[in-house]
Amino acid sequence: MVRESDNGGKGQALSYTDVLDILEIVDGVGEGCELTVDVGDFHLHFVKDAAGGASAGPEPASGPERAVPETPAAETEESAPTEAAETEAFSADEPADPNLFEVESPMVGTFYRRPAPDRPPFVEIGQDVGPDDAVCLVEVMKLFNTIVAGQAGRIVEICVEDATPVAVGQVLVRIDPAD
Amino acid sequence: MSREIPVVEEALRDAHQCLWSTRMTNEMMLPIVERMDAVGYDAMDLIGGAVWDVSIRFLLEDPWERIRHVRRLVTRTPLNAWVRGQSLWTFEIFPDEVVELAMERLAANGIRRATIYDHINDMEGLHVVVSKAVEVGLEVSGALVFTLSPVHTDGHFAERAAQFVRMGATEVVVKDPSGLLSVERIRTLAPALKKAIGDAALNLHTHCMTGRAPDVLLESVDYGMDKLHCAISPLAHGASHSPTEWIAEKLVGKGYSTRLDTELLGEIADYFHFVARRWDKPVGEPVPFDPRVLEHQMPGGMISNLASQLATVGLERRLDEVLDEMGRVRKELGYLPIVSPSAQFIATQSVLNLVQGERYKTIPDELRKYILGYYGRPPAPVDQNLVDRVARKSSDVVTGPSGSHVPPVLDKIRKERGPFESDDDLLLAAMYPDEIIRPLFEARDKADYSAFYRADTPADYLLKEVRARPRLRSFELSAGAGFNVVYSH
Numbered sequence: 031m032v033r034e035s036d037n038g039g040k041g042q043a044l045s046y047t048d049v050l051d052i053l054e055i056v057d058g059v060g061e062g063c064e065l066t067v068d069v070g071d072f073h074l075h076f077v078k079d080a081a082g083g084a085s086a087g088p089e090p091a092s093g094p095e096r097a098v099p100e101t102p103a104a105e106t107e108e109s110a111p112t113e114a115a116e117t118e119a120f121s122a123d124e125p126a127d128p129n130l131f132e133v134e135s136p137m138v139g140t141f142y143r144r145p146a147p148d149r150p151p152f153v154e155i156g157q158d159v160g161p162d163d164a165v166c167l168v169e170v171m172k173l174f175n176t177i178v179a180g181q182a183g184r185i186v187e188i189c190v191e192d193a194t195p196v197a198v199g200q201v202l203v204r205i206d207p208a209d
Numbered sequence: 210m211s212r213e214i215p216v217v218e219e220a221l222r223d224a225h226q227c228l229w230s231t232r233m234t235n236e237m238m239l240p241i242v243e244r245m246d247a248v249g250y251d252a253m254d255l256i257g258g259a260v261w262d263v264s265i266r267f268l269l270e271d272p273w274e275r276i277r278h279v280r281r282l283v284t285r286t287p288l289n290a291w292v293r294g295q296s297l298w299t300f301e302i303f304p305d306e307v308v309e310l311a312m313e314r315l316a317a318n319g320i321r322r323a324t325i326y327d328h329i330n331d332m333e334g335l336h337v338v339v340s341k342a343v344e345v346g347l348e349v350s351g352a353l354v355f356t357l358s359p360v361h362t363d364g365h366f367a368e369r370a371a372q373f374v375r376m377g378a379t380e381v382v383v384k385d386p387s388g389l390l391s392v393e394r395i396r397t398l399a400p401a402l403k404k405a406i407g408d409a410a411l412n413l414h415t416h417c418m419t420g421r422a423p424d425v426l427l428e429s430v431d432y433g434m435d436k437l438h439c440a441i442s443p444l445a446h447g448a449s450h451s452p453t454e455w456i457a458e459k460l461v462g463k464g465y466s467t468r469l470d471t472e473l474l475g476e477i478a479d480y481f482h483f484v485a486r487r488w489d490k491p492v493g494e495p496v497p498f499d500p501r502v503l504e505h506q507m508p509g510g511m512i513s514n515l516a517s518q519l520a521t522v523g524l525e526r527r528l529d530e531v532l533d534e535m536g537r538v539r540k541e542l543g544y545l546p547i548v549s550p551s552a553q554f555i556a557t558q559s560v561l562n563l564v565q566g567e568r569y570k571t572i573p574d575e576l577r578k579y580i581l582g583y584y585g586r587p588p589a590p591v592d593q594n595l596v597d598r599v600a601r602k603s604s605d606v607v608t609g610p611s612g613s614h615v616p617p618v619l620d621k622i623r624k625e626r627g628p629f630e631s632d633d634d635l636l637l638a639a640m641y642p643d644e645i646i647r648p649l650f651e652a653r654d655k656a657d658y659s660a661f662y663r664a665d666t667p668a669d670y671l672l673k674e675v676r677a678r679p680r681l682r683s684f685e686l687s688a689g690a691g692f693n694v695v696y697s698h
Contacts, residue, residue, distance in 0.1 A: 043688050043689045043692035044667045044668055044671070044686075044688050044692055045476075045479040045483075045667055046479050046480055046482070046483030046667045046670065047479055047482045047483055047486070048667065048688070049483075049667045049668075049670055049671045049674070050483060050486050050487070052671065052686065053671070053674050056675075056678065056681065056684075057678075061680055071687070071688065071689040072687070072688050072689070073685065073686065073687045073688075074685070074686050075683075075684075075685045075686075076681055076683060076684040076685070077681070077682045077683045078680050078681055078682065079680045079681075079682050081680075136561060136564070136565055136570070136571035137560070137561055137564055137565075137571070138518075138521050147642060147644070148642075167574075170557055170560075170561065170573065171518055171553060171556060171557040171560065172553055172557075173553055173554070173557045173573035173574070173575055173576065174573060174574045174575070175561075175571050175572070175573050175574060176574050198564055
């Protein structure tokens with residue numbers, strides 16, 4: 031049974047924040063208890079059934095709703111690569127041939143093999159490159175850096191998976207220098 | 210008769226961008242906007258770069274649709290959209306056809322005022338967007354990004370403000386994203402701008418992160434400022450704006466008048482306190498003045514981002530060095546204002562310079578484009594050594610408006626990625642890849658935002674919550690004259 035009347039207009043007798051305060055009081059009182067509050071014009075009285083009581087229904091939703099959970103994408107939008115990721119990428123490196131030229135990452139960032147998701151990779155293994163040819167992108171603090179070969183030769187190894195974190199100084203591509 | 214000071218409300222745009230990481234949803238705003246329409250605001254700000262991007266990527270709410278829903282409920286107060294010149298709401302530079310179509314669609318969907326700016330205050334790059342906005346009937350408000358540097362004199366800003374008015378702007382905004390304005394500076398800047406813009410209205414949009422904004426706002430009206438930008442108190446302070454209710458009260462105390470319904474402001478403040486608690490969002494707190502901000506000029510959020518970036522490369526103890534380097538880089542780049550996206554250029558280049566131990570060994574692609582002139586003319590010339598380092602030949606350097614270097618794209622997008630339901634969707638496709646817009650369209654088809662048009666009254670909300678608690682056998686509440694709830698089961 032519900033009876034309700036309010037003053038139906040401007041100057042709310044009860045504000046939204048009052049309601050949250052009252053609900054906090056309700057949720058803070060143990061089951062099987064009764065509470066009466068009278069302060070001036072304000073009167074609050076409620077009775078809570080004991081746990082397992084005859085009229086006890088399912089557990090109420092605890093606390094206020096939390097709508098719009100942050101999506102995983104939102105969680106990671108500002109995040110930088112973790113140390114774990116760096117270690118893993120490093121340990122995957124095999125002992126390098128000292129004759130090979132190594133293109134290193136300038137910074138902690140994200141490695142991309144393609145200029146855009148719908149475009150082919152900058153380079154493939156076996157491809158010949160000049161010193162100014164782009165070999166990959168590294169995204170640092172939301173900005174893309176085109177990484178050039180820095181050495182003429184043939185691509186012999188692409189050391190990092192596309193779209194994965196890289197550490198500063200990490201080897202990205204190995205080039206067999208042209209004589 | 211006392212002069213009336215109109216107030217622009219930032220609750221629905223900048224305030225939650227600054228305090229809630231731009232995560233205010235349609236569900237949070239739609240129930241209250243009809244009440245806000247009755248307050249007497251000069252305008253309500255609704256759209257801007259961060260709002261656009263976050264609502265599309267993370268909230269999966271189409272910003273065009275948000276504009277339409279709010280417009281249905283807000284019939285009197287103009288809705289405002291900030292427009293970052295030729296980049297609109299992203300960091301990309303779009304061709305003129307995209308920018309022009311966007312202005313048409315803003316007006317058609319219900320935006321009445323466009324506050325247009327260029328992040329480096331390059332006026333040449335704003336002709337297309339401003340003239341189109343005027344043509345489609347938007348009230349144009351030209352914003353100038355305030356920053357501190359030897360070239361950013363009152364005269365520098367006044368010259369650009371006058372250009373805005375000549376281009377058709379009826380308002381000029383001083384946009385101070387890092388709260389750098391002081392009471393002393395506004396005493397000279399406001400009169401200089403007023404003199405330059407004639408009958409156009411001068412607005413002040415200054416953030417609170419240095420703690421000085423409320424004083425600067427109140428001082429500014431004595432020096433000719435016409436309109437102030439504020440945020441309802443739960444969404445004020447911090448990196449946000451000065452509290453609307455407090456500013457309104459102080460204006461009256463100073464002998465000015467406002468059109469704001471103060472009782473209604475109280476209800477709106479109560480509603481946003483409720484939203485903050487229900488969705489676990491922070492309310493803004495006043496920030497004490499930190500003089501260091503005046504040196505690095507970085508917004509607070511950016512400092513903490515930078516600190517966490519530095520920690521990942523073991524440079525967390527070198528924050529001071531990075532900040533010093535940022536000062537040098539900024540000067541070499543022509544004293545860019547520290548605002549998106551130029552703030553990212555400066556911060557990233559400074560970190561690269563320190564990490565690599567050789568300055569400008571790696572230069573991000575976008576910064577290369579900036580140095581070559583693709584973003585327009587910087588406030589001061591870029592250091593020639595830097596230009597020489599980036600340009601392989603002198604013809605690599607370009608001049609002219611930023612939009613003139615970008616070829617048209619819409620026909621190609623229509624052919625390759627269409628058909629689209631509307632020009633609104635076509636524009637979304639011009640700004641984002643399919644991976645981002647397809648999930649947005651799917652979410653949009655399922656959502657029914659009109660369900661949020663009417664707010665539960667506090668009493669309705671209380672009853673719903675009481676009913677949702679089956680262990681409550683009886684519940685009675687009376688609160689003053691005429692309010693009584695009795696519930697039992």
